[in-house]
Amino acid sequence: MEGNTIEVDIKVPNKTRYLSLIGKIGEDIARELERYSGDKEVLAYHLNLVLTEAMVNAIKHAGPKEPEKLVRIVITLHMDDLTIRVYDDGQGFDINSIPAPNFEELEDRGRGIFLIRTLMDSVCYRKNCKENILEMKKKLS
Amino acid sequence: MNLASETRKDVVILYVKEERLDAHNSTELKSAVQKLFEDGKKNVLVDLKDVRFIDSSGLGALVSGFKNAISHQGNLKLSSLQSQVKSMFELTRLHRVFEIFPSTVEAIENFQS
Numbered sequence: 001m002e003g004n005t006i007e008v009d010i011k012v013p014n015k016t017r018y019l020s021l022i023g024k025i026g027e028d029i030a031r032e033l034e035r036y037s038g039d040k041e042v043l044a045y046h047l048n049l050v051l052t053e054a055m056v057n058a059i060k061h062a063g064p065k066e067p068e069k070l071v072r073i074v075i076t077l078h079m080d081d082l083t084i085r086v087y088d089d090g091q092g093f094d095i096n097s098i099p100a101p102n103f104e105e106l107e108d109r110g111r112g113i114f115l116i117r118t119l120m121d122s123v124c125y126r127k128n129c130k131e132n133i134l135e136m137k138k139k140l141s
Numbered sequence: 142m143n144l145a146s147e148t149r150k151d152v153v154i155l156y157v158k159e160e161r162l163d164a165h166n167s168t169e170l171k172s173a174v175q176k177l178f179e180d181g182k183k184n185v186l187v188d189l190k191d192v193r194f195i196d197s198s199g200l201g202a203l204v205s206g207f208k209n210a211i212s213h214q215g216n217l218k219l220s221s222l223q224s225q226v227k228s229m230f231e232l233t234r235l236h237r238v239f240e241i242f243p244s245t246v247e248a249i250e251n252f253q254s
Contacts, residue, residue, distance in 0.1 A: 016165035023161075023194070045194065045225045052196045056164045103234040108205045111197035111233050118232060 005078045011070040014059045014088075022055050022073060023048035026084075029075065036140050043140070046119045047082075051075075053112040054086040054134050061090030061132065080141045084120075085133050092132040095125040142169035152184040152252045153177055154245055162192045162199035170199075174206035178213040184252050185210065188245055190221035195229050207238060220248040 008025060012018040026047030030040050051073065058071045072087040098113050117123050120136040127133075143158040155173060159166060170187075177185050187203065189195075203219070210217035218240045222230070230236040242248035 016163070019163055019165050019196075020161055042225070042228075048194060049196060049229075052163055052194075056196070056198065059164075101233070103237075106204055106208055106238065108201040108208075109197075111200060115197055115229075115232065 005076065007077075008075040009072070010074075011072045012055075014062045014069045014071045016056065016059065018071075019052050019055055023052045025075065026051040029077065029082075033140060035080065047084075050116050050119055050136055051084065051086075053116050054084065054136065057112060057134060058086050058088035058090075061088045061092060077140075080139055082138045082140050084136045087131050087133055089131045092127055093125065095123065095134075142166040142173075144170065144173055149245075150249055150253060152186050152249050153182050154186045154188055154249075156188045156190070158191050160191065161194045161196075162189070162202070163194065163196040164198035167196075167198040167202035171202040171205045174202075174217065175209050178209045178215050183213070183215040185215065185217045186220055186245060186248050186252070187217065188220045189223070189226060192226055193223055195226050197233075200229065200233060200235060203239070204235065216252065218242065218248050218251065220245050 010025070012022065027044040030044035030047050033040060036043065055071055055073065062069050062071070074085045076083045095113065101107065101110050101114050116136060120138045122137045125132060125134050145156040145158055147154050157170060162170065174185060174187070185206070187206065206217050220242045221244060222241060227241070230239065230241070240251065242251060
């Protein structure tokens, strides 16, 4: 992938059937990286996963159910810096209040944010006046 | 979700015939496993040979199945995990919870032992 910056800005209906589509975009970006020295297939899986988990999170926190609701995802790659932002217009949540999973307890849920935090360098969730933004960053080198 | 099943030596093998096991389809797997135990099956093997990608919801569905097995005095084991899928079990420490086998044959032998 040449040039200094690429940006993918996509909106999809807030339905889980689009998870695969969004995940594949992350995989394709990973496979096209020219300068990445690590295993591109592992990175492809990880980007697929964080995009999938983030979109599920956005679907969960989306506003009142309306079929035309969209999830917006912006993927920016500038040099080696990858930033993924996922926008939702729901109530939002305090990401810092979500504990790491208790590995001794067998819970069905609660691993999504843990996986994002584990696979990305930084994760934050913030609000602007009209929506919430889950922002995830990773240095790809 | 595309699921296939067969019974070998009193073990119900559930083949997940999907490339992805994620929030879109994992509820169906959860329900299918739950129904097997409710119907009185004791030994269930979930084969993930075709699954290239699993997310936290997919892992959660399998955890749910594992707990269902325990509550019905049954067993749920896994087979044929692709390497990246297996690494998700390791990342979430679930490889310590599940018995995972390279193939259905080895898993079934283990059920008999």
